[in-house]
Amino acid sequence: DGGITQSPKYLFRKEGQNVTLSCEQNLNHDAMYWYRQDPGQGLRLIYYSQIVNDFQKGDIAEGYSVSREKKESFPLTVTSAQKNPTAFYLCASSPGLHQPQHFGDGTRLSIL
């Protein structure tokens, strides 16, 4: 079955550590996205990539980094510079303009 896989589902980080969230898709979609959801709020865009080896900052990119070396993969690194990293992180992909984005089931990141 085609879809988006995010791993792990739950992740714990110590203060001062970087952590990388995985996102893999086998939908052959060109575009991929990372969102953050906080309680009672909508999804806010962190980074997006429209094509391999290219990505753009979203609305809340500070303290995060991404890479897009393969079409199928778009990992997100939460760096120690991100002051409030505890959140639910969602990865999505879409085939192109004016096409719905398809989401993974998310990774919940918590700080120990």
Added chain:
Amino acid sequence: DQQVKQNSPSLSVQEGRISILNCDYTNSMFDYFLWYKKYPAEGPTFLISISSIKDKNEDGRFTVFLNKSAKHLSLHIVPSQPGDSAVYFCAASARGAQKLVFGQGTRLTINP
């Protein structure tokens, strides 16, 4: 600056009746609108979309209405079923842009 707003954090509807979820936007460049449904600890699932060249789109029990002059869209669910209980997000994208802007979400509860 909240470009997409869902002013009702929650809505309660009796099973079998109509559920109406509302969404307002401020950016006149938005030309593609979507509704997503989200269960706890899962990623959003695409429900239905509408282009700005239309004012209505229907898919089974779900109908989306777009009023461009009022910058308002709504999602109608008829008849409402217990499985429709979830958080609903509206989202929009601007001309030529792939990234989506999400509202804060409305929690719909269907009562038996």
